[in-house]
Amino acid sequence: MTTPAERLQTPEGRSRLIKHFEQSSIEKHNDAWNDLWETGSSNMWDRGKPSPALIDLLEQREDILSPIAANGQRKKILVPGCGKGYDVVMLALHGFDAVGLEISSKGVSTAEEYAHKELQTPQAYNFGPAWANKFGRGSVSFIQGDFFQSDCTKGEKFDLIYDYTFLCALHPEMRAQWASRMADLLFSGGLLVCLEFPLFKELSHPGPPWPLQGVHSDLLAEGGDGILYPPKPPQQAGTGSFERKWYIKPERSYESGQGADMLSIYARK
Template identity: 35%
Template sequence: MSTNDQPTDARARLRQHFLGDKSLHIKKWDDLYIEDFLPWDKGFVNPAFVDLLHDRKELFPNTEGKRGKALVPGCGKGYDVLLLDEHGYDAYGLESSKNALIAAKEIEKQAKATGQYIGRGDVNWVDGDFFDDGWLIEVQGEKKFDLIYDYTFLSALPPSLRPAWSKRFKDLLAPGGRIVCVEFPTYKPHSTGGPPWALPPKVYMAHLSRPGQELPYAEESGLQESELGDASPDGLQCIAHFQPKRTHNGGYDEQGKITDWVSVWAHPSE
């Protein structure tokens, strides 16, 4: 397809871009950074995450005076990583796109030069595939995290990777740690495809409470809740689930109502 033949709608263009061999998806994401076609990039942290860290401190673990470790998989240009650094975390921004990391490092440099942020932890930019272990060599100390943040990362993954995504999140979460998901897009029908893939709250609830399990999906209607069965005994526990007071503009419907949700997860009985 020539440039002139590409769909004008951003989501249609994304869907077209990712048709075909799923093994090429990492390269295809990097290609979008080269083209500077980044419709998901708003240029700043989602306000829902800002508010959560500022207003709901009781949801997060007490690291007993030590700096916690935070992970943002699929960090893009790294706005969330810098925010977590400001909150005192040693923050790791993981990306499979080398060009995204080049942009993230430049944004960090400019932000420091202009005094826009002063970090209290350490920032670490890591090139790697979330589902492989090779990048963990870059992680200092124990290879687990006190906070893992997902916003638009899961929506970028084909639904077939959701069992692996949930298991990986569970395995990388430190005892006492928290997973934060800003759930988006919640309003799309499953049949519309992606990215971004439809992610109603039931998808997060089903997969994170059953990490690693293959769950039943129908081509048109998506997740089949009536066929799920019980959650896993070692599944993650949702300790908070609510709609934020504000979010990025893509999380509002035509009437101005927020469609995003925020969920916070922990290991069982924590």
Template identity: 35%
Template sequence: MKLNKKYWEQRYAENRLGWDIGHVSTPLKTYIDGLQNKELKILIPGAGHGYEVSYLHQQGFTSVYAVDYAAAPLQRILKENPDFPEDQLIEGDFFELEESGFDLILEQTFFCSLPPDLRSKYVQKTFDLLKTGGTLSGVFFDFPLTEQGPPFGGDLELYRELFQPPFRIRILERAYNSIPPRQGNELFFIFTK
């Protein structure tokens, strides 16, 4: 199975969006609500329907970027937020993203949608995209790694092994505020470059 642009476009066309909870994720909303600097340069990779993107925009964050293989979810973000800067919605491959200097990368389901053989590449790419002192934060799924994905899963020890180094792990723990269907299956994290 090739998880390429065609694959993801088809998933959206067929509305096969099992990861889509229909609103901003509770752990990420809580984290966003604690951010004070509205000028942070923020990236959301694999943004999907972009609930986090929309929420950040509605809260007054001015430099929010979203990247996704599929055009449909990016178009939906723009439709729901007509004043969103269109040049900050990037249709393409996250691994080919050239924009950099991000203060924060927010992770919500993208990492666990990647085939496990791309995970080390993700770690390096997020590290490269962030400014020194920048933060990678969000949630990872916490269930046994599987070949039957996406999502492919993983656990605390696997994530610790992948991300440390090059990141400094500030928090990596079970999310206390997951939505009921994901309770006990999400880890919240904050990593620093």
């Protein structure tokens, strides 16, 4: 028997999600996501566990992502579109003060329920083979709101942001707003960590999830609008608000993106 996440990768599963959003204008997409939560359809995109690629990055490359700042304080990380909170809890277990953001009030209550239970008895899937409890546990909190509204996080800025399936859930016309908002939410020098998915879909294919081949670099480093289909001349390199620091093919990722996913890390200028 296939899992809900695996069913989403079949033509039938993708068609269901795509058809749901074809019936809504871009302005109504927030409502469309909320409807999926309210009707118990969030399992269409649910992975059931935190990101193996992110876990390995945290545990194997502390030189890149340490939860403790030079002044000894814990770093604060935001996970927009956090779903049921798997990555938020895992990040807190690895020492970060982690904040999850969801558009749906039901999504937030689901994540809070998961976090309350999981923090009491963490499951093994939160940790990789290199796990060592060096930093203690950070805090977990959730916000219900619209990522694109400036008052959503009450003016707070973050040391890091993690994006997995948030960008690919947005209509391509919203990508430039996504990049601008990411820049607003990060401190100068702060890091945006992206598990790029899906990279196996042709740019001409519909979404969500929308294909993202080359989109992150265009948006963040080159200052483009992220709309790469139909093809157009590239932007001048280095004109974006971010500089790409690392581009890594993870050894482990979710089954749906294994072998195709890339981890990219961008620093806010």
